[in-house]
Amino acid sequence: MSQPFPSRPLALGLLMAALAAPLGLQAQSASAAVAATSGTETVGRVVVRFKAGAQSVRAQALSARTDVATARQIARSRAQSLGQRMGLALHAHHSLDERTQVVLARGLSSEALAARLARDSEIELVAVDHRRRLAAVPNDPLYPQVNQAQGSNGHGQWYLMPPSKDLVSSINAEGAWDLSTGSSSVVVAVLDTGVRYDHPDLAGKLLPGYDMIGAMTNDVDALAVANDGDRADSDASDPGDWVSNADIEAGSISGCTYDDVANSSWHGTRVSGLIGAASNNGIGVAGVSWSSKILPVRVLGKCGGYDSDIWAGMRWAAGIAVPGLPLNPSPARVLNMSLGGGGSCSDGSGTATMYAETVAAVRAKGAVIVAAAGNTSGQAVGLPANCSGVIAVAGLRHVGTKVGFSSVGPEVTLAAPGGNCVNASGACLYPMLSTTNSGKQGPVSNDNAYTNSDASVGTSFSAPLVSGVAALLLSVKPELTPDQVRQALVSTVRPFPTTGGGSAGDANPPACTAPTGADQLECYCTTSTCGAGMLDARAALASVAPPPPASSGGGGGGAMSPAWLLALLASVPLLRRWRRQP
Known part of the structure; x- marks a missing residue:
């Protein structure tokens, strides 16, 4: 028969007393107690349950009504008797019910202690008292797969979840977050269209940044591309990159055609949200690296951006002086460079040389460069992703095949989700959810907008997943070089699937082949076309920061709340996470 909970004053007294002096260790100083459990000496910690008819239980009953001092004395007496029988010096910790308590022993591992105590005739059950860690699943409402909030697609941020038979390419950011959610000392530069500083889900994550557009030029064309009324300055805000028929008819932007006519993309805001939206804050979406800072570097405007601005932006972002x-x-x-265009970094041209030199200079400063492979429907990877030293990222469908738009080739380092709609009509089923702005041309102020079920897809959104994981790696091991970050990513990938593809689930796409100039849409990735394999955030992070041996493999949510501890102390007898690539 269960006993009632103690009165509020008694309950608080039990809790405070237990926190102040763990059973059997109350004579130790605070520093000695810490040394016993966190120093170099091994301390075994197990939970034992005595049999109902055990002499230790019959000698003195323990119940919910037992006062704190008596409860400690009974637990201590039982531990001492058990220790004497087993030839061990046992220390008693708190009791969980009338027959179950925690005991500790120095000089033995928890597993060895459990094996010894299990042999005692009075013991019914022994369990290692593992240290559990919080499962870091964010509370952002658009994250869950089943949530339809705010127009969600119904699959939430599927690309961050643990992989499954339905979500083969998901990167398991949840598993990585159990090891680290990032560090504010790690800065990720987003070379893009700028960012909306007033988006609530980017609050506190954005550094001042810089607007590079027109930094190397002083012509009218640069002013038109910038679309903010000035040239290079310290304001990296995105004013919108819409292109109208009037822009084309005016001829103010060279190379801009009617194919460029579109509403503002808010591309830099979308990319920034994927890397590091403010996470676990109860609004919107989660980013890959919860704590890293984002440095917006505006290099793209209307109809794209110029090489000179991009080179200046890369150098400035890495801390290299730019005149x-x-x-x-x-x-x-x-x-993060979710941008690109045609050309090869090794064709001997001046453009290739400048990109190669800029990449080398940035890497020499210890910065990792991640770039989108491109969206040329299975054709060759372009600049800057094909430069040596750049981590080029191809795009995957949710089932792990190459998504139709992604470029391929031997320059690709690895692959990550890029979004795909599957359905021919209606809301896109597997988009890349992120922060955005709802303005068609100029921005809507303080707009808490998300892409939701829009067809937000592209290798532009594959790259920031890798950038976010790179930030996590550097958060736990800041001394990593760019090559070591690359190695951690590629050595821990999951292999590409060879079955289960097909946009309708019953088709069998071909294997991807080397680019020939012809389009190749959905296909099964190979290591010569889509990189080493599929990004695995948890495995990458574990390779540089292995979880502690006492952890039970990431997740589990074992932290004790005061209310739960109170229930245990009460002894109730119940135990029961150039151009933007679209």
């Missing part, structure tokens, strides 16, 4: 610009006070460890 005419102030030195960046917050050098980035990761540069």
Whole structure:
């Protein structure tokens, strides 16, 4: 028969007393107690349950009504008797019910202690008292797969979840978050269209950044591309990159055609949200690296951006002095470049040389460069992703096949989800949810907007997943070089699937082949076309920061709340996470 909970004053007294002096250790100083459990000496910790008819139980009953001092004395007496029988010096900790308590022994592992105590005739059950860690699943409402909030697609942020038979390419960010959610000392530069600083889900994550557009030029064309009324300055805000028929008819932007006519993309805001939206804050979405800072570097405007602005932006972001610009006070460890265009970094041209030299200079500063492979429907990877030293990222469908739009080739480092709609009509089923702005041309102020079920897809959104994981790696091991970050990513990938593809679930796409100039849509990735394999955030992070042996493999949510501890102390007898690539 269960006993009632103690009165509120008694309950608080039990809790405070237990926190102040664990059973059997109350004579120790605070420093000695800490040394016993966190120093170099091994301390075994197990939970034992005595049999109902055991002499130790019959000698003195323990119940919910037992006062604190008596409860300690009974637990201590039982532990001492058990220790004497087994030839061990046992220390008693708190009791869980009338027959179950925690005991500790120095000089033995928990597993060895459990094996010894299980042999005692009075013991019914022994369990190692593992240290559990919180499962870091964010409370952002658009994260869960089943949530339909705010127009969600119904699959939430599927690409961050643990992989499953239905979500083969998901990166298991949940598993990585059990090891680290990032560090504010790691800065990720987003070289893009700028960012909306007033988006609530990016609050506190954004550094001042810089607007590079027109930094190397002083012509009218640059002013039109910038679309903010000025040239290079310290305001990296995105004013919108919409292109209208009037822009084309005016001819103010060279190379801009009617194919470019579109509403504002808010591309930099979308990319920034994937890398590091404010997470576990009860609104919107989660980013890969919860704590890392984002440095917006605006290099793209209307109809794209110029190489010169991109080169200047890369150097400035890494902390390299650029003539005419102030030195960046917050050098980035990761540069995300969800942009690209045609050309090869090894064709001997001046453009190729400049990209190669810029990449080398940035890497020499210790910064990792991640770039989108491109969206050329199975054709070759372009600049800057094909430069040596750049981590090029191809795009995957949710089932792990190459998504139709992604470029392929031997320059690809690895692959990550890029979004895909599957359905021919209606809301996109597997988009890349992120922060955005609802303005068609100029921005809506303080707009808490998300892409939701829009067809937000592209290798532009594959790259920031890798950038976010790179930030996590550097958060736990800041001394990693760019090559070591790359190695951690590629050595821990999951292999590409060879079955289960097909947009309708019953088709069998071919294997991807080397680019020939012809389109190749959905296909089964190979290591010569889509990189080493599929990004695995948890495995990558564990490779540089292995979980403690006492942890039970990430997750589990074993932290004790005061209310639960109170229930245990009461002894109730119940135990029961150039151009933007679209």
